[in-house]
Amino acid sequence: MEPVLDVTAVSMNFGGLRALNDVELKVNSGEIVALIGPNGAGKTTFFNCITSIYTPTEGEVWFTPKQGVRTKVNGMKPNLVTALGMARTFQNIRLFKNMSVLENVMIARHCRTTSGILGALLRSPAVRREEKEIVDRSYELLKYIGLHKFYNEQACNLPYGAQRRLEIARALATDPALLLLDEPAAGMNPQETESLKHLVLKIRDEMDMAILLIEHDMSMVMSLSERIYVMEYGCLIAHGTPAEVSSDPRVIKAYLGEEAHA
Amino acid sequence: MNELIKSIQVSIWFMFLTFPIMVIRVNAIEKSVIWRWENLALVGVGSFVLSFVWRWALRRKEAGDAAAASGGQEAGRLSALLENPALRLPIQVVLLAVFCTIPWFVTTYQTNILISFLLYVVLGLGLNVIVGVAGLLFLGHAAFYAIGAYSYALLNQYFGLGFWVALPIGGLVAALAGVALAFPVLRLRGDYLAIVTLGFGEIVRLLLENFSDITGGPSGISNIPRPGLLDMQLSVAGANIYIYYIVLALALVTIVAVTRLKDSRIGRALQALREDEIACEAMGIDRVGVKLMAFGLGTAWAGFAGVVFAAKTTFINPASFTFFESAIILSIVVLGGMGSNLGVILGSAFLVLLPEYMRAFSEYRMILFATAMVLMMVFRPQGLIPEKRKTYTVSDPELNAATGGQN
Numbered sequence: 094m095e096p097v098l099d100v101t102a103v104s105m106n107f108g109g110l111r112a113l114n115d116v117e118l119k120v121n122s123g124e125i126v127a128l129i130g131p132n133g134a135g136k137t138t139f140f141n142c143i144t145s146i147y148t149p150t151e152g153e154v155w156f157t158p159k160q161g162v163r164t165k166v167n168g169m170k171p172n173l174v175t176a177l178g179m180a181r182t183f184q185n186i187r188l189f190k191n192m193s194v195l196e197n198v199m200i201a202r203h204c205r206t207t208s209g210i211l212g213a214l215l216r217s218p219a220v221r222r223e224e225k226e227i228v229d230r231s232y233e234l235l236k237y238i239g240l241h242k243f244y245n246e247q248a249c250n251l252p253y254g255a256q257r258r259l260e261i262a263r264a265l266a267t268d269p270a271l272l273l274l275d276e277p278a279a280g281m282n283p284q285e286t287e288s289l290k291h292l293v294l295k296i297r298d299e300m301d302m303a304i305l306l307i308e309h310d311m312s313m314v315m316s317l318s319e320r321i322y323v324m325e326y327g328c329l330i331a332h333g334t335p336a337e338v339s340s341d342p343r344v345i346k347a348y349l350g351e352e353a354h355a
Numbered sequence: 356m357n358e359l360i361k362s363i364q365v366s367i368w369f370m371f372l373t374f375p376i377m378v379i380r381v382n383a384i385e386k387s388v389i390w391r392w393e394n395l396a397l398v399g400v401g402s403f404v405l406s407f408v409w410r411w412a413l414r415r416k417e418a419g420d421a422a423a424a425s426g427g428q429e430a431g432r433l434s435a436l437l438e439n440p441a442l443r444l445p446i447q448v449v450l451l452a453v454f455c456t457i458p459w460f461v462t463t464y465q466t467n468i469l470i471s472f473l474l475y476v477v478l479g480l481g482l483n484v485i486v487g488v489a490g491l492l493f494l495g496h497a498a499f500y501a502i503g504a505y506s507y508a509l510l511n512q513y514f515g516l517g518f519w520v521a522l523p524i525g526g527l528v529a530a531l532a533g534v535a536l537a538f539p540v541l542r543l544r545g546d547y548l549a550i551v552t553l554g555f556g557e558i559v560r561l562l563l564e565n566f567s568d569i570t571g572g573p574s575g576i577s578n579i580p581r582p583g584l585l586d587m588q589l590s591v592a593g594a595n596i597y598i599y600y601i602v603l604a605l606a607l608v609t610i611v612a613v614t615r616l617k618d619s620r621i622g623r624a625l626q627a628l629r630e631d632e633i634a635c636e637a638m639g640i641d642r643v644g645v646k647l648m649a650f651g652l653g654t655a656w657a658g659f660a661g662v663v664f665a666a667k668t669t670f671i672n673p674a675s676f677t678f679f680e681s682a683i684i685l686s687i688v689v690l691g692g693m694g695s696n697l698g699v700i701l702g703s704a705f706l707v708l709l710p711e712y713m714r715a716f717s718e719y720r721m722i723l724f725a726t727a728m729v730l731m732m733v734f735r736p737q738g739l740i741p742e743k744r745k746t747y748t749v750s751d752p753e754l755n756a757a758t759g760g761q762n
Contacts, residue, residue: 144637167408175639183637189630195747200627204639206620210648213619214612220619225618232749240755267639315390 095157096121097303098143098179102169103152105135105142105327112138113149114327119304120271125297125304127314130324131347139324140275144156144181145171159270159301167326176204182260182270184276184307189247192258196229196242197248201266238262238292254285258292265296272296274306278313286313290335293317307350314340323347362406369402370395384580392435416734453607454603458596466595468711470667473602474660479687480613480696481656487694487742488617489649490629492549495556496684497535499529501563501625501655502678503661508671509569518582522662529658530651535648541643544632556681563673579665598667605663609656614696618653618745625649647762690731692738701739 098120104212105113111281112135120126141147143154145166154167158178170182180201183278190198206227212220235241243251251259257277264272274293278286291314308314313322315335323331323338323346333337338344357429375392380386384468458466478500506528507521507661515525539553563570570576581594582601589597624645627635636642665671691702710720731738 146633146637168528170641172634172639172641175637181637187631187634187637189627189634191630191744192626195749196626196744198574200623200635200640201638203620203624208617208650210621213616213621216615224620226750228747232751241749241751246748247744255415260535272623282668324725349723 094122095163097124098156098305099142099157099163101153101155102195103139103142103149103154105138105147106229109327112327113142115152115231116324116327116329118322118329120303120305122270122303123297123301124320125293125306125318126180126320127146127321128305128307128324129309129311129314129321134324137275138327140273140307142167144179144273145169146172154272160273161270172204173269175269178268178270180262180264180267180271181272182257182277184279186253186256187261188248188256188259188263189249192248193245194251195228195231195235195244197220197259198229198234198266200229200264201263202227205268232263234266238265252283254289257281258289261296263293265300269302271303271305274308275302276307276309278308278310286310288314290317357477358407358410365406366399366403370399373398394573399436399523412734422466422559434450445469456598457585459495463592463595466599467667468708470595470599470602471573473599473606474664474667475684475687476606477602477609477656477660478684478699479691479699479703480609481653481660482684483653483688483694483696483699484613484616484625484656485653486688487647487699488622488629489625489646489653491646491649491651492545493552494549494681494685495552495554495559496657497647497676497680498556499533499561500664500680500727501559501659501673502532502654503658504665504671504676505563505576506658507662507665508579512576512701513581518580518662518666522659526655529661530655533650533654534660537647541646541710553678553681555710556676556678560673560676563676573672573674575674577670578679579669579671581669582666595667598663602667605659609659610696610700613656613734617694617696621645623647641724673756686728688726690738692742695738696741698738698740699740707737 096119098118100116102115102117103113104113104115110317112335116139118126118128118139128139128240130136138147143166144220145168148168152167153244153245155163156166156174156179157163157258163175164177166177166179169177187198192200206223208220208223230294232241232244238261240255240259240262243255248256248259257280261272261274261277275337277293278289281289292319293304293306306314306318318335320333321335321338322329323332323341323344330343331341333341359714361421367664374395377398379390380389380391382389454469457469461469481491481499482496485491503525506517506525507518510516510524536552536555540548564573566572581589581598586599610662617625624635624640625648626640627638627640628645628649632642635645664675668675687702687706688699689702690698690705691700692698706724710717713720716723
C-alpha cells in the first residue's frame with residue numbers, strides 16, 4: 094500500500110533563512126499523524142509546502158489520491174492540489190467572513206462541480222440540479238459537523254470554536270483523501286477540545302481519510318495520533334508512537350529546556 | 356449647554372476663517388475697502404446651525420449603529436418594503452409598464468435622459484461585478500465603454516457592419532480587452548490595482564486620440580448609423596424611441612444576467628475571491644481563472660453599452676470617455692451599494708437624473724456631488740441599498756423540529 098503522503102527531504106529557504114531542513118514524513122491511508130514542535134519550528138511552513146502555497150526549495154512531495162496515481166505535487170497550483178484530494182484548515186481562521194455558513198461550505202464544492210458562465214446565465218435543468226446537489230451536500234456536511242442550526246448565519250458571527258469546526262466542514266466539502274488540520278483546537282475550551290477529538294476520529298473512521306494535524310494540546314495529540322513527528326528549528330528531531338516520543342530526551346529538551354535550566 | 360458652547364466655538368472659528376474673503380472687499384479702482392459685516396453675521400448663524408445639525412446626525416448614526424449591534428434591525432424602511440415578497444411582483448410590473456410606455460408621453464429630450472440613465476445602469480451593473488462582487492477596485496471602466504463604442508463605429512466605417520452585428524462583437528471585444536488587462540494585474544489588489552486600471556483607461560483614450568489615421572483622432576467619428584427597424588426610415592424622434600427600447604431591453608437582460616451570475620457557482624467563487632484569496636485557492640478555486648472571468652464579465656457590459664451609445668449619439672470622440680466618466684460609474688456603484696444590483700440602479704438614477712433635472716444648480720454640481728459623497732461615506736458607507744445576501748432554504752424536518760419551526 095502506497096502512503097497517501099510521502100515527503101522526501103523537503104527544505105524551504107526564505108532568502109538566507111532555512112525554515113525547513115530535510116524534513117521527511119509519511120502518512121499512510123486511514124492514519125492520524127501529528128506534527129508537533131515549539132512555536133516557530135516550521136510546522137505551518139511545512140503545511141504550506143505540502144499544499145503548494147509555497148514551492149519547496151529542495152525535495153519532493155508525493156501524493157496518492159484515492160484510486161489515483163502517485164503524483165508529485167510540489168510546484169503545482171494550490172487549487173489543483175486541492176482538486177487532487179488534499180484539503181486543509183488554517184491556523185489563523187480564514188473563513189469567508191461575510192458569507193453565510195452554508196455558502197462557506199458550498200464554495201468548497203467548486204472543484205467538484207462544473208457549471209460555467211453559460212450555465213449560470215441559462216440556468217438549465219442540469220445546472221439547477223447541480224446547484225441543488227451542492228446545497229444538499231453542503232448542508233449534509235454541516236449536519237455531520239453539528240453546525241446545521243447556523244446555516245444561514247454569517248460566518249463571522251459564529252463563536253470561535255464553531256468557526257474552527259466550520260473550517261473543517263469546508264475542507265471536508267472538497268472530498269479530500271488527506272485532511273490537514275492546522276491547530277484545530279487552538280483557543281478551544283476543554284469540552285470543545287474533547288468533542289473535536291471525537292469529531293476527528295469520526296471523520297477518519299467514517300469518511301476513510303488520512304489526517305495530518307498540527308497541535309499544541311498534548312492530551313489531544315497523545316490520545317488521537319498513531320504516530321507523531323516532532324520538529325524544532327526547521328528540523329525533525331524525533332518520530333514514533335506517542336509513547337516513544339514523549340519519553341524521547343530530545344523532545345523533552347526541546348519543550349522544557351536543558352535540565353540544568355529547568 | 357455644552358452643545359451650545361461647542362456650536363458657538365465652531366461658529367466663531369468659521370467667522371474668523373472666512374473673515375478675509377467674506378467680509379473684506381478691496382476696491383482697487385477707488386482704492387477703498389468695503390466692510391461687509393452682514394456676511395459675518397450670516398456665516399456665524401449658518402455655521403452655528405450646521406454644527407448643531409451635524410452633531411445631531413452623528414449622534415443619530417451612532418445610536419443606529421448601537422441598535423443594529425444589539426440585534427435591533429433598523430435596516431431602513433425602503434429596503435424592507437422592496438424585500439417584501441407580496442409587494443415585489445406588483446412593483447416590478449408597475450415599473451416595467453411605466454418604463455415601457457414612458458417614451459410616448461415625454462419629449463425627445465426626456466427620452467434622451469432616460470436612455471443615458473439606462474446606459475449608466477448597464478455600465479454600473481457591469482462594474483458592480485468587478486468592484487462589488489469580486490472586490491477588485493477598478494478605475495478604468497470608461498475605457499471599455501470606449502472600446503465598445505469604437506468597435507461599432509470602426510466596424511461600420513471600414514466594413515459596413517450594421518448595429519445588430521456590431522452589438523455582440525462590441526461586447527466580445529470589450530470582454531477580451533478586459534481579460535487582456537487582467538493578465539498583467541493578476542497579482543495586484545486594492546490601491547495598486549486602481550492605479551493600473553486608471554492608467555489603462557487613459558492609455559485607451561490617448562490611443563484613440565492619437566491614432567488619427569484610423570480613429571479620426573480628437574475629432575472622432577461622425578455619421579454612425581442608428582439601428583434600423585426592418586428597413587424603415589425612422590424620424591429622429593422615432594429612432595430615439597427605438598433606441599430607448601433597445602437600451603431598456605439591454606438593461607433588463609443585464610439585470611437578469613448579473614443577478615443570475617451572482618447567485619451561481621461562478622458568482623460564489625468571485626465573492627470568495629473578494630473575501631480571502633488564499634483560502635479561495637486552498638478550497639480549490641483557480642484564482643487566475645476566476646479573476647480573468649470577473650474582468651471579462653464586467654467589461655463585456657461596458658462594451659454593449661458603448662455600441663448603443665455610439666448608435667444613439669451617431670458621433671463619438673475620445674472626449675466622451677475620460678477618467679471623469681469612470682469616476683461617475685464607480686460613484687454609482689459605491690453610492691448605490693457595492694454588490695447590490697438594486698442599489699446600482701438607484702445610484703445611477705441619483706447621479707444621472709438629478710444633475711439633468713437640476714440644471715438650475717449646474718454651476719454647483721461638483722460641490723453638491725462631493726458633499727453628497729462625503730455625507731454618504733460618513734452616514735451610510737454601505738451604500739443606499741446594502742448588498743442583500745441570498746439565503747438558502749433547506750428542507751430538513753429535524754432542524755424545524757429542533758428550533759420550533761423558526762427557520
